[in-house]
Amino acid sequence: MKTKIVVLLAVFFMVALAGCSSSSPVKEVRLNNTDNQIVVGYQKNYNEIPLRVAVSSIVSPKETLTIYQPLLEYLEMKLGQKVVLLQRKTYKEVNELITTGHADIAFVCSGNYGAQMSGMELLAVPEVDGDSTYQSFIIAGKHVNASSLSDLRGRSFAYTDPLSFSGHIAPIYMISLLGYDADHFFGRNFYTFSHDNSIQAVSDGIVDAAAVDSMIYKQAIRKFPNLDKSIKVVDKSIVVGSPPVVVNPKIEAKRKEELRSLLLTMHMDPQGKEAINKLDYDKFVDPEEENYSILIPIWLKVKEEL
Template identity: 30%
Template sequence: MKGLKVNCAIMGGLIFFTALLGTGGGLYAGGQQTKSPAASGPAGWPQELVICYLPNEASEELTEYRSALQGELSTALGIKIREINAADYNAVVEAMRTKHADIVYYGPVSYVQAAERSGAEAMVTPAIFGDKSRAGYTSKIIVKAGSPIKTLQDLRGKTFAFVDPASTSGNYVPTLELMNTFPGMTNEDFHTNGRFFSSVMFSGKHQNGLQGVINGDIEAAPVASDILAAEIAAGRAKESDFVVIHESPKIPSSPMAIRKDLPADLKVKVKQFLLAYKDPNYFQYMLGMSPADRPEFVEAFDRDYDYVRDLMAKVIPQ
């Protein structure tokens, strides 16, 4: 994604970030540090591990659920766990590349980028009933309840907010859905003011786009189905606030990844912990998965994201 400038606007109290397609802010803020054992782990292990979160998971409202996982992981490993929160999707890739982060819950596209650039190694991904064949989520394009917009065709000339240049369900997937609906139009067309949308921008995170639509600041936006479910479960949105006008095919679930160059026995311990972690509050409020579906982490592999690599090549041909 090159050469596309996106406007910075302040609408109804939502700050939409100035961005250049193909670049990112690269900044990440310090976060929570768990109370952890004073003793260090086995020889060769680092004294602490750093978990980095995407903006969608880094909100204050989710601190309780992040801290619960970190505290239990710290106890299981016998080393400190520290949190940092990414300013944007590119920052989580850079954080692992520069060894400022050891574990990241990536989106599928940012994972592929991190696997290529940062030595990220997929460990686990969430699945209902622990059934990997049922793992996945979708990208939903929403409009405000009562909007005259009913289909993708009705979006022409409207205002639209993608999430982040590296967001799978917030940029790549909805862009491909639009390209398939309007043959001959390109990724650049859908990200340049006046070519298809009257105004197009990035909101920074799914929750911003959701609230922008509900508040009437923008006319349409894509939102990941799991994040949408989590926002409804937490009471920050109601199903009556919006209408889904389009839903994508299923996307591979986001992976929790670890730095490939960490000690092998440490990576095994982290994966074992995650595969055994079944806190229903974490899965419901962090990941938008109903406790009735008994969600849990299942093993993830790099090959699981070959679909995403193909998706990226279709949206931005090399």
């Protein structure tokens, strides 16, 4: 398989980014401190084993902490239990945390789930404007003469993560449907390891085009309207279930139901609603399995190229 150049983009987009975390020991991020030192969210001395929450790097590590902190604090308050955030650089590493039992609950990309269905169980899924699905947006710089993915042949292209549905799996699948080999379709390609990095790379002209999460793209345009002047959407993938919340299938049934109930009702609580809004979600709902089973044939077709 053609070697992909891995690019770590240092300072970009919605926030001043911290660099991607290393793949050495799991990083524990303290909720109420920006120096990433260990503290308990509400300064209580909990004796129980903490709830370990893993989050895929759909956005940059620092942005992840910023947007997930209210949710983590809410879980800690409602459960009466210390909550720790586990961040890893790649989706594969997050998969391993949940499937090996080193994380109790995880917020993953749909591609993660499609790649590891047997080791994860759907718990809840975010809903935005009454919709709990999303897709890959193929974006390009406004200066690029392209109106579809096929027009990007020979151009430079940014993927997010090998297991990202919207940032890698979907475009590879779409290229295969065009009758091309993804390894030789683009002039050069690389990974950015977050969707905000990819969006900024296209906006800044570092790369001609990229594949990104449609929800992250829409959030970016709402937050930074001027981005619309430098980037455009040239193609879209099929629609699949939004990035879900999952647990290890071996988790205690009572515990699983407690977590599910808390997520599905938190939009009814003012503090819970505020935490959800920070994620740009309206609420969490029960997942529809058919929105994820559609990933199976896609995964089987492209897995040898990942």
